[in-house]
Amino acid sequence: MGFMNLLKHLLSDDWGVHPDDHKRPAADAPVRVMPVPQRLYLPLQQHLGGPARPVVLVGQQVSKGELIAEAQGMVSAPIHAPTSGTIVAVSEITAPHPSGLTLSAIILEADGRDAWGELPACVDPFSLSPAEIGQRVAAAGVVGMGGAAFPSSVKLVGASRAKVTTLVINGGECEPYLSCDDRLMRDQAAAIIDGIRIMQHATGANVALVGIEDNKPEAIAAMQRAAGRGDVVIRPVPARYPMGSEKQLIQVLTGTEVPADGRPADIGVIVHNVGTALAVRAAVREGKPLISRLVTVNGQCAAYPGNIEVRIGTLAEEVIAFAGGLKGDGLGLARRIMGGPMMGMQIPHWRVPVVKGSSGILALDASEVAAQEPNPCIRCGRCVKACPMGLLPLEMSARIRNQAYDEAIDLGLKDCIACGCCAYVCPSTIPLVQYFVHAKGELAAQDRTKLRNDATKKLALQRQERLAREAREKAEAAARRKAEREAAAAKVAAEAAAVNAQTQGESA
Amino acid sequence: MSEILLLLLSTALVNNVVLIKFLGLCPVMGVSKSVDSAFGMGLATTFVIVLASGASWMLDHWLLTPLGLGYLRILSFILVIASVVQFTEMFIKKSSPGLYQSLGIYLPLITTNCAVLGVALLNVQQQFSLFKSLLYGFGSALGFTLVMLIFAGLRERIALARVPAAFAGAPIAFVTISLLALSFMGFSGLNV
Amino acid sequence: MIAAILSLTLLGAALGIVLGIANKFLKVEGNPVVEELLVMMPGSNCGQCGFPGCNGAAEAIVNGTAPATCCPPGGKALASAIAAKLGLTVDLSAMADDGPKIAVVAEELCIGCCRCSKVCPTDAIIGAAKQVHNVFREACTGCSSCIEKCPTEALVMRPVPVTLQHWVMPRPVAA
Numbered sequence: 001m002g003f004m005n006l007l008k009h010l011l012s013d014d015w016g017v018h019p020d021d022h023k024r025p026a027a028d029a030p031v032r033v034m035p036v037p038q039r040l041y042l043p044l045q046q047h048l049g050g051p052a053r054p055v056v057l058v059g060q061q062v063s064k065g066e067l068i069a070e071a072q073g074m075v076s077a078p079i080h081a082p083t084s085g086t087i088v089a090v091s092e093i094t095a096p097h098p099s100g101l102t103l104s105a106i107i108l109e110a111d112g113r114d115a116w117g118e119l120p121a122c123v124d125p126f127s128l129s130p131a132e133i134g135q136r137v138a139a140a141g142v143v144g145m146g147g148a149a150f151p152s153s154v155k156l157v158g159a160s161r162a163k164v165t166t167l168v169i170n171g172g173e174c175e176p177y178l179s180c181d182d183r184l185m186r187d188q189a190a191a192i193i194d195g196i197r198i199m200q201h202a203t204g205a206n207v208a209l210v211g212i213e214d215n216k217p218e219a220i221a222a223m224q225r226a227a228g229r230g231d232v233v234i235r236p237v238p239a240r241y242p243m244g245s246e247k248q249l250i251q252v253l254t255g256t257e258v259p260a261d262g263r264p265a266d267i268g269v270i271v272h273n274v275g276t277a278l279a280v281r282a283a284v285r286e287g288k289p290l291i292s293r294l295v296t297v298n299g300q301c302a303a304y305p306g307n308i309e310v311r312i313g314t315l316a317e318e319v320i321a322f323a324g325g326l327k328g329d330g331l332g333l334a335r336r337i338m339g340g341p342m343m344g345m346q347i348p349h350w351r352v353p354v355v356k357g358s359s360g361i362l363a364l365d366a367s368e369v370a371a372q373e374p375n376p377c378i379r380c381g382r383c384v385k386a387c388p389m390g391l392l393p394l395e396m397s398a399r400i401r402n403q404a405y406d407e408a409i410d411l412g413l414k415d416c417i418a419c420g421c422c423a424y425v426c427p428s429t430i431p432l433v434q435y436f437v438h439a440k441g442e443l444a445a446q447d448r449t450k451l452r453n454d455a456t457k458k459l460a461l462q463r464q465e466r467l468a469r470e471a472r473e474k475a476e477a478a479a480r481r482k483a484e485r486e487a488a489a490a491k492v493a494a495e496a497a498a499v500n501a502q503t504q505g506e507s508a
Numbered sequence: 509m510s511e512i513l514l515l516l517l518s519t520a521l522v523n524n525v526v527l528i529k530f531l532g533l534c535p536v537m538g539v540s541k542s543v544d545s546a547f548g549m550g551l552a553t554t555f556v557i558v559l560a561s562g563a564s565w566m567l568d569h570w571l572l573t574p575l576g577l578g579y580l581r582i583l584s585f586i587l588v589i590a591s592v593v594q595f596t597e598m599f600i601k602k603s604s605p606g607l608y609q610s611l612g613i614y615l616p617l618i619t620t621n622c623a624v625l626g627v628a629l630l631n632v633q634q635q636f637s638l639f640k641s642l643l644y645g646f647g648s649a650l651g652f653t654l655v656m657l658i659f660a661g662l663r664e665r666i667a668l669a670r671v672p673a674a675f676a677g678a679p680i681a682f683v684t685i686s687l688l689a690l691s692f693m694g695f696s697g698l699n700v
Numbered sequence: 701m702i703a704a705i706l707s708l709t710l711l712g713a714a715l716g717i718v719l720g721i722a723n724k725f726l727k728v729e730g731n732p733v734v735e736e737l738l739v740m741m742p743g744s745n746c747g748q749c750g751f752p753g754c755n756g757a758a759e760a761i762v763n764g765t766a767p768a769t770c771c772p773p774g775g776k777a778l779a780s781a782i783a784a785k786l787g788l789t790v791d792l793s794a795m796a797d798d799g800p801k802i803a804v805v806a807e808e809l810c811i812g813c814c815r816c817s818k819v820c821p822t823d824a825i826i827g828a829a830k831q832v833h834n835v836f837r838e839a840c841t842g843c844s845s846c847i848e849k850c851p852t853e854a855l856v857m858r859p860v861p862v863t864l865q866h867w868v869m870p871r872p873v874a875a
Contacts, residue, residue: 045864099867374872376670398668400871406784431872441868446777448866453742453774456841459822460744466823545787567711575703584711591715598726605732609762610787 015388016240016248017421019176019342021215026298027179029306031187034322036083036110040313041093042068043105046355047143048150049075054106056087063117065289068106071138077151077356078141080289082311084117085110096338096355100348108313120287125198130160133202133284140283141356142290145275146170146181146244147339149357152276159203162265167205168253169196171212171219171274172237172244175340178360180294181274183307185212185219189226192274195281196232203270208232209253210274215239241342242419246271248388260415275359295354297323301333301363310354316361317350326363334369337362342420375428383422383432389415393422397435405439405446413439512643519647525623526655527685527692532623535614536656537681541667545610546660550653552600552611554646556592556618557627561645563588564628565638585628586619593619623652655692659685733786734758740781741771744821746843748772762786773841775800801857802840803847807832809854816846816855 045051050073062068062081069079088109092102125133138153159167173181185192200208210227212220214236224234237243237252247258249271256267264271272280275293282288291312297320298305304324316338320326326333337344338358354361383393391412399408413436422432525531532553539549564585572581597615601608608615618624627648631641662684671680737758745753749770751760760766761782768782768790783790803816803825810832817825817833824840827833837860847855 095864097864097867098869099862099864101862101864101867103864402668404668405780434869434872438869438871442776442871445866445868446775446780449775449777452841453778455839456773456822457743459824459839460742463821463823541789542787571707571711575707577704577707580704580708584708587708587711587715591719594719595722598722601728602726605728605736606785606787609733609785612764 014385015390015421016242017386017424018239019241019424021176021239022298023177023179023182023215026177026296026305026307027182027216029304031183031294031307031309032323033309034311034314034319036112036114036311037314037318038110039088039315040082040085040108040110040311041105041315041353042079042082042108042313043093043095043103043353043355044069044079045103046079046149046312046357047077048148049073049077049154051104052076052079054090056106058087058089060087061085061111062087062108063115065119065291066117067289068108071141071151075151075154077143077153078139078289079106080141080291081108081117082291082313083108083110084113084115094348094352096345096347096352096358098346105313105353122286123284125284126201128284130202130204131157133198134160136284136287137202137280140279140287140289142276142279142283143356144273145279145293145357145359146273147343147357147359149355152272152280155270155272156199156202156280158265159205159270163268164203164205164265164270165207165268166254166270167196167200167203167208168250168264168269168271169208169210169274169277170244170246170249170271171210171216171223172249173216174213174239174241174244175342175344175359176241177298177362178296178340179298180296180307180359182216182219183296184274184278184294185216186222188278189219189222191281192223192277193226193232194285195277195279198284199272199277199280200231205270206231210234211237211243211249211253213237213239213243241421242388242417245388245417245419247417260412290356293354293356293358295319295358296360297363298360299337299363300365300368301326301330303327312356313353315350316347316352316354319354319361320350320363330363332365333363334366335362335364337364341368342424343418370429372429374430377428377430380427382425382427386421386425388419388421389417391416393432393436396439397430397432400435400439405443408439409443413443416440515640515643516647516650519644520651520654521692521695524651524655524692524695525626525648526652527689528696529626531626532621532652534617535621536652536659536685537678539611539614540656540660540663540681542610543657543660543664545607546656547653548600548604548607549611549614550649550656552596552615553618553621553623553652554649556589556596556621557624557645557649557652558642559592560585560589560624560628561631561641562638563592565631565636565641568632569638581629581632582625585625589624589628590619623648655688659688662688731759731762733762736785737761737782740774740778740785742773742778742841744773744841744843746773746821746841746845748843748845773843800860801842801844802837802860803835803842803844803855804858805833805835806854806856809852811852811854813851815849815851819845819849821845 052069053072054069056062056068063084064081066081067078068081071078086109087106089107090104091107093105095101095103134153134157137156142152143149144152171181171185196208208231210223210232212223212234220234220236227234235253242248246264250264250269251257254269258264258267279290292309293312294307295310296307302323303326306323308319308323310319336347336350338347338352339345339360341362344360377394379394387393396408396411396413416436418433418437420433426432523529526533526536535549540546567584567588568581572578572584593616600615627645631644636644663681666680666684738754741754741758743754749757751757757766757770761768761770768788769779771778779790812827812830812832814827814829817827821843822839822841824836825833825846826836844857847857
């Protein structure tokens with residue numbers, strides 16, 4: 001038996017980590033719906049890609065679901081008013097981002113009526129063409145609800161172009177603490193399945209695989225009941241972090257690996273989150289834009305952990321207050337996180353708005369935060385074993401520490417998904433992910449500088465050309481004037497000569 | 509055939525120019541920061557050593573010995589070596605400006621690389637034939653390149669490691685190469 | 701004695717001739733490395749490096765009289781690219797890193813003299829005579845050559861504010 005285990009151990013790809021999931025009791029508590037707060041703060045960039053452009057004026061009345069900022073550029077998403085009210089300002093608000101920097105946001109004062117505006121007509125989604133579904137999803141501002149917040153319509157439209165055969169629905173929710181997707185699948189399984197069918201129609205995929213981690217038996221059962229025996233297949237997958245990462249889930253469900261510098265569409269697969277499926281359904285069937293989402297409030301410091309439906313733009317402060325506040329008024333609070341504990345954003349204070357990609361608000365105490373001074377690397381290789389992408393985190397971080405970024409790229413830095421498994425298992429508590437995020441940012445900054453240098457060069461060349469042209473024009477003008485002067489002088493001289501000759505002739 | 513192999517092995521490993529005879533240390537310390545430039549330096553030195561051992565053999569056998577001018581040996585060998593190095597320099601400058609730049613001052617300094625003159629003089633001392641001289645030169649150069657590559661590889665790793673401040677830079681490099689020399693002494697137990 | 705002198709002279713002459721011929725065939729026109737560096741540099745000849753234009757800086761870097769990090773507009777990207785080309789090791793952390801700066805016109809002080817716009821190497825300053833000037837922030841390289849030309853000190857260098865899009869996570873402090 002020992003030999004078989006050894007063999008299994010050697011053969012299986014033992015990537016990822018198994019953190020304590022802390023999902024219950026929050027996952028088992030029924031969803032609470034939060035009333036609309038007094039003010040909503042809607043950042044103009046809640047998604048990947050270009051920020052949205054405001055289309056409202058300060059003082060303007062808007063109704064619920066009205067467009068207040070339009071998409072700008074190819075990859076972008078519009079923003080809608082989550083409730084009816086008045087636009088009071090467009091100003092800066094702390095972004096849900098570890099830098100603690102601010103972001104432009106539209107501030108909306110709720111009028112309490114919460115009245116819907118005019119919505120696009122409800123239609124049968126299966127009578128629409130994929131392009132029309134894409135338009136509706138884009139107009140509703142739907143983005144990936146798993147956390148990356150990539151505009152969904154871009155993926156859907158790209159998929160129908162790229163001849164996608166398999167639609168993978170991500171119900172993995174591998175991040176510890178979070179249970180919003182779990183809750184959605186338990187409560188709204190039928191609607192999610194409907195959303196999946198709509199997406200399947202839009203992408204042209206002939207099979208939809210729903211991957212759900214096996215630590216959510218209730219969700220699996222609910223989804224299986226709703227799906228029936230159709231072409232939407234519910235597949236329990238082993239609970240392991242980061243099972244919910246796109247590339248890992250695809251590999252587990254389809255057995256095909258996404259190439260290093262490729263996208264899932266290259267192997268005929270497209271991945272969407274269960275929350276996105278629901279938002280797509282709402283957008284296409286009911287014409288409702290994305291204005292609210294389920295957020296998990298959890299952590300040792302949260303007094304009543306659970307899932308709460310909140311409007312986009314609600315401050316985390318108010319969400320926590322609604323959820324029942326913090327234990328001991330937040331005395332033991334060690335870290336505030338928006339999103340999951342592994343890949344979420346540490347935030348400096350609670351006055352940060354919930355955005356489309358916020359899946360959780362975590363109040364962690366000191367026992368949950370491994371805040372130890374890093375020790376030197378002992379080359380144990382645990383990070384190598386844990387890395388789901390098969391990279392060498394210890395080697396890459398050593399190179400990044402010495403600013404040899406190019407060598408880190410050679411070792412596969414660009415394939416790093418920043419999942420945090422390496423840092424989680426590191427016995428020396430080295431902040432490995434921070435190294436990789438730093439290196440990626442640094443490389444992006446270097447690329448920007450390079451682009452800027454090229455632009456500068458072009459400007460300098462144009463200036464030189466301009467100076468040369470001006471000098472040439474000046475010389476030409478001078479030459480022309482000189483020629484004119486000479487011509488005039490010659491003419492005068494000729495006339496004088498003619499007059500002279502006449503007078504001479506006359507005198508002769 | 510086995511004699512050729514033995515000669516190559518004994519010159520490259522057992523009597524390694526750098527680590528056993530301690531010749532040509534300055535490029536080993538100077539150009540071993542990256543494997544690429546170390547390899548370039550090894551190639552350039554190989555070229556010079558082989559050419560110089562052949563040329564010096566001819567010079568010795570056809571000019572100096574017949575005329576009884578043994579006392580001019582060092583002088584004339586240096587002359588030959590210097591011109592071979594000049595030629596190499598011109599060639600590298602033309603063919604690979606990047607390598608030329610990274611070798612820097614160490615390229616013209618091959619002239620005074622004692623490994624080159626040492627190999628030429630040892631050839632005369634051991635009274636080798638022309639073929640054996642060339643082989644001896646090639647074997648020594650092979651050993652030189654090998655040490656360059658090993659040492660450069662080690663230094664690339666050391667650059668990533670966290671060295672105590674007092675040891676950072678040249679000191680740790682000296683410690684490393686002395687350990688490397690100790691390990692090469694193991695080859696002298698080989699019965700070749 | 702005569703044999704020694706004669707043989708050495710002959711040797712020297714023969715080698716000299718060989719080298720002379722080789723020199724003819726392997727001649728290198730100019731320094732190709734300088735040309736390659738020039739292509740990489742910003743080319744605005746702003747003079748922040750203290751050399752007369754990018755050409756001078758490129759030559760100085762190749763000759764080793766200037767560090768690869770001497771070009772402020774090029775930044776770390778250029779420094780590491782140059783270092784890779786020349787096989788140098790550079791200490792990027794030694795680069796002045798108080799963030800990029802750009803020139804800003806204080807509108808109440810500007811008298812519209814046009815002196816600044818004449819010296820700007822990238823034509824980043826717009827303005828006509830007796831009109832308040834302004835700086836295109838996208839085009840300004842932060843070379844500060846306009847600053848000293850301003851008679852009313854209306855031009856100042858201001859750091860470019862860090863935005864969410866430009867923020868880089870700091871490198872962790874090594875244990």
